Amino acid sequence: NAGVMQNPRHLVRRRGQEARLRCSPMKGHSHVYWYRQLPEEGLKFMVYLQKENIIDESGMPKERFSAEFPKEGPSILRIQQVVRGDSAAYFCASSPGTENTEAFFGQGTRLTVV
Amino acid sequence: AQSVTQPDIHITVSEGASLELRCNYSYGATPYLFWYVQSPGQGLQLLLKYFSGDTLVQGIKGFEAEFKRSQSSFNLRKPSVHWSDAAEYFCAAGGRGGGNKLTFGTGTQLKVEL
Numbered sequence: 001n002a003g004v005m006q007n008p009r010h011l012v013r014r015r016g017q018e019a020r021l022r023c024s025p026m027k028g029h030s031h032v033y034w035y036r037q038l039p040e041e042g043l044k045f046m047v048y049l050q051k052e053n054i055i056d057e058s059g060m061p062k063e064r065f066s067a068e069f070p071k072e073g074p075s076i077l078r079i080q081q082v083v084r085g086d087s088a089a090y091f092c093a094s095s096p097g098t099e100n101t102e103a104f105f106g107q108g109t110r111l112t113v114v
Numbered sequence: 115a116q117s118v119t120q121p122d123i124h125i126t127v128s129e130g131a132s133l134e135l136r137c138n139y140s141y142g143a144t145p146y147l148f149w150y151v152q153s154p155g156q157g158l159q160l161l162l163k164y165f166s167g168d169t170l171v172q173g174i175k176g177f178e179a180e181f182k183r184s185q186s187s188f189n190l191r192k193p194s195v196h197w198s199d200a201a202e203y204f205c206a207a208g209g210r211g212g213g214n215k216l217t218f219g220t221g222t223q224l225k226v227e228l
Contacts, residue, residue, distance in 0.1 A: 004157075033214055042204055042218035043158075056215055091157060095214045100165045102148065103214035105158040 002026070004094050004106035005074075012112045013082045021077040021109045025094030032075045033103060034067060037089040049075060082113045116141050118207050120219035128227045129197050135190040135222050137205030145207040147188040148216065149179055152202045161203075164188065175199070200226045 005024040013019050025032050030051050035043040048056040049069035060067065064082075069075040079086055089110045093103035119138045127133055139145060146165055150158040162173025169181040179190045188205060202223050206216040 031213055033216075035216075035218075042220045043206075043216075045215050045217070048213060048215050055213070093214060097213075099210070100146075101214070102160055102163050103216070104160070105150075107157040110155075 004092055004104050006090075006092050006106035006109050008109060009107060010110050010112070012114060014114055015083060016081050019079040019082050019086070019111055021079075021090050021092075021111070022074045023077070023092030023094075023106060024074040025092075026096075026104055029094035029096050029104075031095045031097065032069050033093045033095075034075075034077050035091045035093065037091060037108070039088070043091060046077075079111075082111075084113050087111055087113045116145075116207065116209065116217050118205055118217050118219040120203075120205055120222050122222045123220070124223045124225065126225040126227060127195050130194050133190075133192045133195045133199070133224070135203050135205075135224070137188045137190065137219060138186050139188065139205075139207045139217075140186065141207055141209065143210065144183065145209055147179075147181060148206045148208070149173065149177070149188075149190045150204045150206060152204065152221075154201075158204065161190070195224075195226055197226045197228055200224055 032049045034046040037043045045059040047067045064080045066078045089108045091108045093105045095101045095103045117140045148163045149161040161177045162171045164171050164181045202221045204221045205219040208216045
């Protein structure tokens with residue numbers, strides 16, 4: 001059973017471009033979470049999704065950021081018009097349920113905005 | 115507000131020595147509690163978790179943690195540290211019913227001296 005797969009592992013974008021980060025959850029997992037890790041900091045929750053639904057987006061910046069988890073295919077975190085402050089590691093986690101379950105994390109996507 | 119505090123940013127121990135990493139949480143009710151380890155450039159690996167029941171939790175790689183409700187703590191321990199344990203350790207908490215929307219501490223960087 002493959003783990004949580006994130007791609008790309010490293011992404012370089014110029015200021016003003018769009019960044020698309022993909023996350024394929026573990027097989028059988030229908031809950032996906034996105035976290036951001038800034039340098040020298042812990043992980044900060046961004047958004048929680050189930051198939052075709054956003055459950056909790058309380059950690060998402062109000063502008064330029066969006067996330068989806070379609071019925072088919074990976075979850076996508078999209079950052080429009082990137083700025084230098086968006087440079088960070090973005091981690092995806094998945095779990096099979098909500099109670100008494102643990103989340104499994106991917107290797108992360110390291111976004112660098114130049 | 116929910117929070118997780120790891121008071122020690124850096125800890126250095128000698129190989130073979132015992133280790134204790136501190137974690138305190140502030141939540142409305144007893145949360146789910148986790149310890150993760152992160153090696154440089156890598157994702158997070160779950161060491162152990164507490165959902166309910168026995169307050170002493172055994173994890174992988176010889177780690178254990180003790181949940182103390184009276185102190186709102188969930189400290190991680192290992193009786194004898196190995197050089198390969200050098201990494202960053204994160205304590206995290208999640209609200210019951212909130213799935214794996216986790217609040218992370220800022221991490222403790224562990225250095226092991228040979």
